Amino acid sequence: MNNYFGIGIDADLCLDFHNAREENPNKFNSRLHNKGVYVKMGLRKMVGRKMVKELHKELRLEVDGKVVELPPVEGIIILNILSWGSGANPWGPEKEDQFSKPNHWDGMLEVVGVTGVVHLGQIQSGLRSAMRIAQGGHIKIHLHSDIPVQVDGEPWVQSPGDVVVLKSALK
Template sequence: REVRLEVDGKVVELPPVEGIIILNILSWGSGANPWGPEREDHFSKPNHWDGMLEVVGVTGVVHLGQIQSGLRSAMRIAQGGHIKIHLNCETPVQVDGEPWVQSAGDVVVLKSALKATMLKKNKMKRRNTEPNILPANGEGCKSSDD
């Protein structure tokens, strides 16, 4: 096999898929949800704060189209916080819409590395930041009364 998947240190047997998708939120590819609706299986309900990544598989371009249109879900493969993908040969990959050919080796995805610092609005009223410009040497514009 050209790809070996490890999730949290355990090798995961891949079903017959053409591609795998790693999700850190449920929205993917312009709003599609490859994980699909909630169902009874051994996976926990995903959310963006649980420290877990979801791994799903797709069987091909038709399957991708069905996911985009909401007709089907991807194949649920695994959940975990540490994903390692071992590539035995060059493989096309895409991250956040940016494609490239990845050379053989290990690709590691950590949920902890995906955290972003967010700015929060201060509750205090902002001070006036408008510049206060005074005329030089006390000379100003003449009023219409002059």
């Protein structure tokens, strides 16, 4: 992972987009059109199947060796930088909470959650931030079932097992 790792709803949308582009590459020739396709796919997810509706029940998250209780989310994003999804900042502005101010050289990764497609759209448009979940240098995710994941925009369906994401910078 260079920039971010997504699991759940954002990866599911990314996978749908990837598959559509693979089937008809000539239709995906402009950024504006591509964003429109993402919106259309997001709207379909809102009314259609919910592959990752209760993601918090389908995995166990450990950060620096400690199990982290997850709120009800449909997606988790692990950030190595604060820019995600064409420039959005899911971590959001600085605020008073138990988390350190993130930067790309501190050796820490930020873990955030999203509640669904609408929340993703609000993050993209700058109306809302994601839910801050954790910060740490060693993140382990135990998957109980097949779940869509993506690394820096490259999606696939991950089988049950452990996914480990490690810090990339030195303190």
